[in-house]
Amino acid sequence: MTQTGTDRVKRGMAEMQKGGVIMDVVNAEQAKIAEEAGAVAVMALERVPSDIRAAGGVARMADLTIVEEVLKAVSIPVMAKARIGHFIEARLLESMGVDYIDESEVLTPADEVYHIDKSTFTVPFVCGARNLGEALRRVGEGASMIRTKGEPGTGNIVEAVRHMRMMQSQIRKVTGMSRDELMTEAKELGAPFELLLQIHETGKLPVVNFAAGGVATPADAALMMHLGSDGVFVGSGIFKSSNPAKFAKAIVEATTHYEDFALIAELSKDLGSPMTGIEISKLEAHERMQERGW
Amino acid sequence: MAGKEKIGVLALQGAVREHLNLFHKLGVEAIAVKRREQLDEMDGLVIPGGESTAIGKLIRQYDLRNPIMDFYAKGKPVFGTCAGLILIAKHIAENDEAHLPLLDVTVQRNAFGRQVDSFEADLPIKGVAEDFRAVFIRAPLITSVGDDVDVLSTVRDQVVAVQQGNLLGISFHPELTDDTRLHAYFLSMVQKAIEKLS
Secondary structure (H helix, E strand, C coil): CCEECCHHHHHHHHHCCCCCEEEEECCHHHHHHHHHHCCCEEEECCCCHHHHHHHCCCCCCCCHHHHHHHHHHCCCCEEEEEECCCHHHHHHHHHCCCCEEEEECCCCCCCCCCCCCHHHCCCCEEEEECCHHHHHHHHHHCCCEEEECCCCCCCCCHHHHHHHHHHHHHHHHHHHCCHHHHHHHHHHHCCCHHHHHHHHHHCCCCCEEEECCCCCCHHHHHHHHHCCCCCEEECHHHHCCCCHHHHHHHHHHHHHCCCCHHHHHHHHCCCCCCCCCCCHHHCCHHHCHHHCCC | CCCCCEEEEECCCCCHHHHHHHHHHCCCEEEEECCHHHHCCCCEEEECCCCHHHHHHHHHHCCCHHHHHHHHHCCCCEEEECHHHHHHEEEECCCCCCCCCCEEEEEECCCCCCHHHCEEEEEEECCCEEEEEEEECCCCEEEEECCCCEEEEEECCEEEEEEECCEEEECCCHHHCCCCHHHHHHHHHHHHHHHHHC
16 A cells, blocks of 8 residues: 655655755765755765866766765765666665665766666656756656756856756747647657646646756856756855855855845855856867766 | 635745645635745745755744744644654654744654655545545654644554644645645634634
């Protein structure tokens, strides 16, 4: 009579994160700082995206001792990243009791054709997307939560804005279409027809959609909320800033009160310096993580 | 059955929209509440699911604790679901201090395990329904209840729904289904409270 791992339970978990901030952490100490600042979840990693960028080479699932350390350190949910298509990394994370898995373009893909069949897992997944077609392919594979890809580890919000605007405008377009136009639209977007039909009827994605990939300041977080994000992932933006505890708290508050500009102005003062940013045009094509995913 | 009552849903973080939608479905005015001043106009308050530590911190940061305690003291009903139940509990197991010590119960956070142990089940809820689809997500359990607390539902012999006068505490997520029966039940609590206050 009781059922685990249903769509409702997996998607519902993401619903509970709405309006919140999920923070990348690389050890127990950072996880505690994030929890103390009011994060709704932490993402346990071996290196934050900007360090992955700097280090180069193959980026894999985190050392599981780090994941274990973080699981023990906090009572909020713990997420962890698996490589695109690496369903064994995902199974290992699931077996350890991780609460959410990010099949992430931040890591080096393990499969350049297929993503993980996420519907076969009890643990829910979040995946990155740049547009509606990509988002719905991931949902079709069983993702229970979507986030924009942005351009991870750059501290530059421009790509996250591009992806969120693209998704919102495509959702509006599909909502306004007549039903007989949907199949061709599904073909063009590369999206499952049934999911497109669902958006046509409800006017929204069937899962929660967060912003990720470039959030570095409280104002960035508020910007993404105004553009229609359900919440925010902050990767390098917190622990690569000059004052992580303060930045973390300020980004949490700006996400909750994204319409209160006087408040965001107040908490943006005296913060110290944010992470150093990278101009997207300075990245070589192979350095752009957002291109990973199919 | 809906009248002029206004229900607030505390909107610091979590599943706010889902609660608003269910009240709207019942034809009731429901509003996302982020600041103290908004509380005065409300006849009932819902504290939704989300992350209790995150919501708890924001309650303290924006001095909402006393205004919500006063709201209840004025005779207005409060309904907590999942994280909201933790937030209104008088005692939290293995934890320092309560957030809004209203409901005379002890709750244990993440009592069923981690997310992979989250589940859904059909439950009877006293006075509400025989077959309510209850969605438990990293849910808390009520491990002990005070003398004035009425147990409304249990799962695996553990208490998951209670009422104490104007307080309703549920460890699952009625807002993740289309079932409005628990919200209608809370609405009737609000209507009775309005009658009493007028």
